[in-house]
Amino acid sequence: MSERTGQRRPVTFKLDDPHVVVLERDEAAARPARGSISITPEAEPEPEPVLLPESPDTPPVPARKGFRWGVLFWSSLAGLILLGTVLGAINLIGDLFARSEGLGFLGLTLAALFVVASIVIAAREILGLARLATIENLHRRALAAIAADDRKEADAVVRDLVKLAHNDPHLARARATLRSHSTDIIDGADLVRLAERELMAPLDQEARRLVSVAAQRVSIVTAISPRAVVDVLFVFAAAMRLVRQLARLYGGRPGTLGMIRLMRHVIAHLAITGGIAASDTLIQQMVGQGIAAKLSTRLGEGVLNGLLTARLGLAAIDVTRPMPFTALPRPALGDLVKDLLRKRDGGN
Structure with missing residues (x-):
């Protein structure tokens, strides 16, 4: 101008x-x-700073401030218990040697075996927790790779997924297919979806079968059991066994601590997704359609327990699956209800 x-x-x-x-x-x-x-x-105007809105799904986590007295309490208590156990074992072995040399060597051998077994169990627990953490991290990375359509990150996710499933002989063909597509020109999101279709499809089918079998077993046993205590114990045992089976199916081998962590995540997932409410709504629909009216009281309770077990299994699939449901359909509770009622009609 x-x-x-x-x-x-x-x-x-x-x-x-x-x-x-x-x-x-x-x-x-x-x-x-x-x-x-x-x-x-x-002169070009200076750009004004833009404040990015925070996602409503990820609320800010407040930073911990101050000294963590709870950690100090439990650490000191565990240390005192460990010292007391070691001193008690040393005194016991000394008393055994004082009574008889053979008893002393026997006590020393048992103590050595106890230490070796404790080390092996601790190592297995640590490896199990690390494997579960790897699966959770792989799930998050897959979501990030799909959102960003990052081919480099998608390649890393697929490599880690193949490494996780390298011990499963049923996935040998799927692994070969993914290796053949490693040099193809594919977008990052499409590569992750391809890996999900190839590797997760047979595992999802087996997971659905495990959930359906567990729900049917719970439904039958709770319908014929004479005591409510038996129902509670059996449902608890069946739920633990189902979660462990699903974790092993998708590549995790949790120990005792890993199972505790998995159950916490599964229950939290149920609370977030409203799984119990969904099961109640489904039962109300069944009652409204007159299906539950054809069943006796015990059979109705058995069907309800089976449905709750199936919903727990679906939540466990979401927690233990190393990839999100993007290319494949998520297992629905309605399909498992059809299997459960079909089995019930066949049994009658």
């Missing part, structure tokens, strides 16, 4: 015209030569 502040008629010119002069902002006050056209570039 020209340095003149007054209004003037618009003119046309070429940029390579020698009469066109580009002036800086500090030179705009200078008077240009007669017959020339002066242009002063305008």
Whole structure:
């Protein structure tokens, strides 16, 4: 634009015209030569900072402040118990040697076997927890790779997924298919979906079968058991066994601590997704359709326990599965209800 502040008629010119002069902002006050056209570039406005809104699904986690006295309490208590156990074992072995040399060596051998077994069990628990953490991390990375459509991250996710499933002989063909597509030109999100279709499809089918069998078993046993205590114990044992089977199916081998962690995640998942409410709604639909009216009270309780077990199994699939449901359909509770009622009709 020209340095003149007054209004003037618009003119046309070429940029390579020698009469066109580009002036800086500090030179705009200078008077240009007669017959020339002066242009002063305008300064670009500085961009205003944009505040990104926080996602409603991920509430901010407040940082912990202060000293964690709970950790100190349990650590010191565990240390005292361990010291007391070691001192008690040493005194016991000393008393055995005082009574008889053979008893002393027997006690020393048993103590050595106890220490070795404790180390092996601790190592297995640590490896089980690490494997569960790897599966959870792989699930998050797969979601991030699909959202960002990152091919490099998708390749890393697929490699880790193949490594996780390398011991399963039923997935040998799927692993070979994924290796054959490793050099193809595929987007990151499509590569993750391809890996899910190839590797997770047979596992999802087996997981659905395990959940259906567990729900049917719980339904039958709780329908014929004479005591409510037996029902509770059997349902608890069946739920633990189902979660362990699903974890092993998808690549996790949890120990005792791993099972505790898995059950906590499964119950939290049920609370978040409203699994119990969904089961209640389904039962109300069954009652409204007159299906439950054809069953006796005990059979109705058995069907309800089977449905709750099936819902628990579906939540366990979401927790133990190393990949999210993006390319494959999520198992539905209605399909398992059909299997359960079909089995019930066949049994009657």
